[in-house]
Amino acid sequence: MPAPAVSLSPVGLPRALRRAGRPLTLWWPTHPPPVTPTRRVCVPALADILDDAVAAQPAADRAVAACGEPGFVPASAVRATAEQITVYHHLIVRHLIVRLRALHLSGDLLPVGERASRLLAHHVWILNQALSLVGAPQTDRGIVAARRQLNGLGSVAGDLRLLREEVRDIADRPRGEADRPSGEEAGP
Template structure:
């Protein structure tokens, strides 16, 4: 059985290799010019961005509500309901991702957290509707749960109210900023 070969010595001394790495790291670190950090968005901009996101969420509600209700109807579920539910799951997921990427001040964060919970509910109920409507193993308990689905419910109203509240806050901040 052959014996393992001893490691080869490096062609350059260890001090030289270390110096080369340090110089390379220094050159790479200063390769791109540094840009000054941009100022964080103002409270008004944050509220307007949150309101625009909530507008999109509210605009998607009628289709989502129909898809959930259609999944809860007795009998076979229309293919269009499943397709619409899948599309609306994507819509609400993308809105959640955008909301998480927003930089919000402390007072606006509370509104963002409420929005996050309501968007998560919308995404969750759509998932549940599709899972209950298209289960692989029919069960009377699953069918009973499916038949209780009748739409988005009170969280849809809460989302619209939150959107209106954020809009009102944004308008108030706009008016305060323009007053002398």
């Protein structure tokens, strides 16, 4: 008796592939789902990223201030500003986005991660503004006035340092205190 022919029409092809692949899927070993990192892993990782960002601030502050000086801006100041853009972009992309997405921040740490991301993005924005104002023609009074207002990273740098201190305090708490509330919510 002849074997029945398998229809390879567009309708029958997926069915034939499913039947052929079923033994392979049953044979293929399954891996357990990845373990979600705990708060004890996430907080120090975020603190390390913020430590790197704060450590890069003095050079970025000097670069922005150099771009705000009246008159000719030396090429070394322009190069330093471009290097600082790269540093902060690296912090945002490689560290903050990649590492923190892999860590899956919990509900209370998610706003902290978003705030850190916004502050680092603001650093990049200020550095980009400084670089674009240096490259703009200096005949426009608005550009000259905008350059005079560049004197550093401003209050955003202080906000980033405060956030770093908050996260570092949480990371450095003893093991039992890390999850307890602090401040007014804390009991006697």
